[in-house]
Amino acid sequence: MDTSDNGRVHPAVLLAALTPYASSALGIHLIHSAWAALLLYHAAIAAVVFRRGLKPACIEACRGWSTSWGLGLALICLGNGGALLLLWRFAARNPGDLSALLARLGLSQGSWWLFGAWYVLVHPILEELFWRCTLTSGRAGPAFPDLVFAGYHSIVLIAFMPWFWVLPVVLLLAGMGWAWRTLMRRLGGPAVPIVSHACAGLGTIAAASILAGRIHL
Numbered sequence: 001m002d003t004s005d006n007g008r009v010h011p012a013v014l015l016a017a018l019t020p021y022a023s024s025a026l027g028i029h030l031i032h033s034a035w036a037a038l039l040l041y042h043a044a045i046a047a048v049v050f051r052r053g054l055k056p057a058c059i060e061a062c063r064g065w066s067t068s069w070g071l072g073l074a075l076i077c078l079g080n081g082g083a084l085l086l087l088w089r090f091a092a093r094n095p096g097d098l099s100a101l102l103a104r105l106g107l108s109q110g111s112w113w114l115f116g117a118w119y120v121l122v123h124p125i126l127e128e129l130f131w132r133c134t135l136t137s138g139r140a141g142p143a144f145p146d147l148v149f150a151g152y153h154s155i156v157l158i159a160f161m162p163w164f165w166v167l168p169v170v171l172l173l174a175g176m177g178w179a180w181r182t183l184m185r186r187l188g189g190p191a192v193p194i195v196s197h198a199c200a201g202l203g204t205i206a207a208a209s210i211l212a213g214r215i216h217l
Helices: 011-030 034-049 054-061 067-091 095-104 109-121 123-134 144-157 163-187 191-211
Strands: none
Touching (some): 011 144, 034 109, 054 123, 067 095, 067 163, 109 123, 123 191, 144 163, 163 191
C-alpha cells in the first residue's frame, strides 16, 4: 500500500494511518489503560499487516538483514534508555510520580513486565511491517508515513510530559522513521529496523523501570 508521491494520499492509506491515533486516544485518555491502547492499536495494524496471511508477513520480517547495520544501529537505539534517564527530571510533568502514573494506566508490577515483553518482542515487528512495509513511500526524503508514524506518539507522550518536550521528541521520531524506511529500501527488507526498533523499546522499558523504582541499581 504505497502512499502517493504526487501530493495526494489514497483514502484507504489515510484511514489505516489514523487508526493508531484513535486507539491511543481511546486507550490512554478515555479508558486510562495502556493495555487497551496498545492492543487496540495492534489489532488495527495486524488486520492490515496479515491481510495476505501470517506466513508471508513472517517471511517479509526476516528480509534485509545486515550484521554491520544491525549491530551498529542496535547499539545507537539502546542509548535511547540512557537519554531518557538523563532527561527525565527535566522533561517529565511529575518526575517522581512515574510509578503511580503507570499504575493508573493499568501497569502494576506484574502487568508492567508482561507489557514490557510485549512492547519489546511484538510491537517492533508489527510497527515496522505496518509503517515501513505497508504504509510506505518512494520518496528519498521524509514523507507522509514518517510524519504520521511520529505524530501518533504525541497522544501517548502528552500524558507524561508537556507539549514543548513532546514536539522535539516527535520530530526525532519522524527522523528515525525516515531512517528506518530508507534502510528498509536499501537492504531489501525490514529486519534491521525491526531489531533496532526492539532495542530502542528495550532501552525505554529499562529506563522507565529504573525511574519508576521497579529496578533498583
